[in-house]
Amino acid sequence: MYDIAIIGLGPAGATLSRLLDKKYKVIAIDRKNPERGKCCGGLLSPDAQKILAQFDICLPKDILVDPQIFSVKTIDFDNHIEKFYQRFYMNMNRAKFDDFLISLIPGSVEICNDSICVKIEKENDAYRLTFRTNGVERTEKSKIVIGADGANSIVRKTFYKNNKIHKYTAIQEWYEYSVNSPFYSCIFDKEITDSYSWTISKDNYFIIGGAFPIKNSNMRFEMLKEKIRNSGIYFETLIKREGCFVYLNKGFMSTCTGRNGAYLTGEAAGMISPSSLEGISYSMESGKILAGIINKDRGDVGRKYFIKTLGIRIKLIFKIMKMPFMYNKFLRKIIMKSGIKSIKKHLI
Template sequence: MYDIAIIGLGPAGATLARLLDKRFKVAAIDKKQNGAKGFHKPCGGLLATDAQKALSRFDLTLPKDVLVDPQIFAVRTLDFHTGITRHYQRFYINLDRHKFDLWLKSLIPHQVDVFDDGQVTSVERKKDGYEVCFKQGDTEHCITATYVVGADGAHSLVRKLLYPNKKIRSYVSIQQWFSESNPKPFYSCVFDPENTDCYSWSISKDGSFIFGGAYPAENCRIRFERQKEHLQQIGIRFGKVQKTEACLVLRPSKFSDFCCGFDNAFLIGEAGGFISPSSLEGISSAIITAYDLSRVLNSGTSNPNKAYRKITFGLRVKLFSKVLKSPFMYFPPLRYFVMKSGIDSIRIVS
């Protein structure tokens, strides 16, 4: 019997496990293994300024082996609808996402029972809490906890238990790694309304070139390949394929899409829809919601679900404001006006 069971140890779950008071008996179940093997989160691995700010409140410094080359300070933005290209200054940190997740996980104190390589199979409401069953290899375990926290991303089992009828807008994120064959490393942001009403990206990383995008589920792989052909036509080179990754990504479209949980169950990070609808950046919200929930649970309040909804209200408003911002990025006539004007763009001198 545990006080708290955390499902998933990405940035949200690992941060919460690290910040909970020692008086709690905590179980944390994670698909990753402590090494190169096991589950890897499909992610480009750029730490945005909001995520850097969220980490800075803990006075943490990134270890050197988490960082990768190169560090680039401009994003090449391509709009296939209008043919306009602009460069915008951005202060991303280029990192190895798997090593970043393992580093955050390594900060979890020893009193937390961490179950590595654990695949959760069910979460059920019981009389005195929740029963969580999971597999480690061929062995199945079941534990009970007073509180359960879903930090298990877009496919969250906890969210499906609490909100079985909620449908948050989602896309299939497809990403491929290639051997680098472009003459110069770069980041890019691609708008291609023919293939997706979201966006695509490319990243140079330690001798590899990554291209990925978020696509409607129908014909998602066809859209992805067609977009690669478009990029090849304008001179972007794709070397030998090293690996292909895919996952579901949420893209909230209304205020009610941000789910906090109820009945002693909580959702943090993308499991609760806490992800930017405009950029799909989610690490900052993962860290913030984990910090907020740790404050609520550590306080011993009699109604933690109500307190968590209250403390996250500002973040939910901020994320919803990005729903309102999205038309300026994704509505072609408005995007054309912004990019044509050159507002905030920088001139690249060759």
């Protein structure tokens, strides 16, 4: 019998596993394959940098990629406007970042890599988990189960399916570099998606991605590439294609932290910005809060966790309120035309 079973070792699960008291018997199950990292833009936001600073964690430089870019080119295909805005992201290799966070987990946590949790059942006062490692099935019991398993969370689907949250398909393709000067872009086009799309330069690759409604997501992605090509950006040799689900927390009630020994953290809890899809900071923050409450070992964990994550939920409500200004074609036109917060490029 384990005290705590954690499903998923992304930023949320890795932070939680690292911070849990060694008095607990902890198992962490993660299906990530080292060959195939998480489909992600790999941009470390100032909020995420601040959390790393609070943990006194310094990033080894091999996690960063080339180049570091200081502005985002916002392309509004609906209104035919382009503007640049200053950004403070760090451009990094997401797979290496996840591996680094996992490397900080103490040896007292039993890590099951390349393992997929396929079933969780409540059994008296414990949870019975079934997971597969290299095709071999294993069953374990735990007093507490924590879903740090991102969008499409099995813990959320099993225990909290009534807490509805929108699910989109994210697709990214990596191309051999053939763009004159590196840039990030953020693309708005109602015909393609009511979320947004992007391009990122990373090492010797040019990445095109977007978050699309699940229906016709492939067709929408093809349309995106077509429009980018038509705008004069050239890319040809495809290196790899990746995809995953992403939660789009558009409602005030879509976050769910869990109760009675089955808790959710990070994106599984709906803690991801619906406006920018930035989520690493919320995942590390919620993992840290949950570990702190469990370590105190007093009172109702579910209630305390719900209360202590209020700050995150308020931040997300502000992001939801920001959405019309980004996603409504007319409001966006007014803002972009006004030039507020945009920067002028002095091109030679």
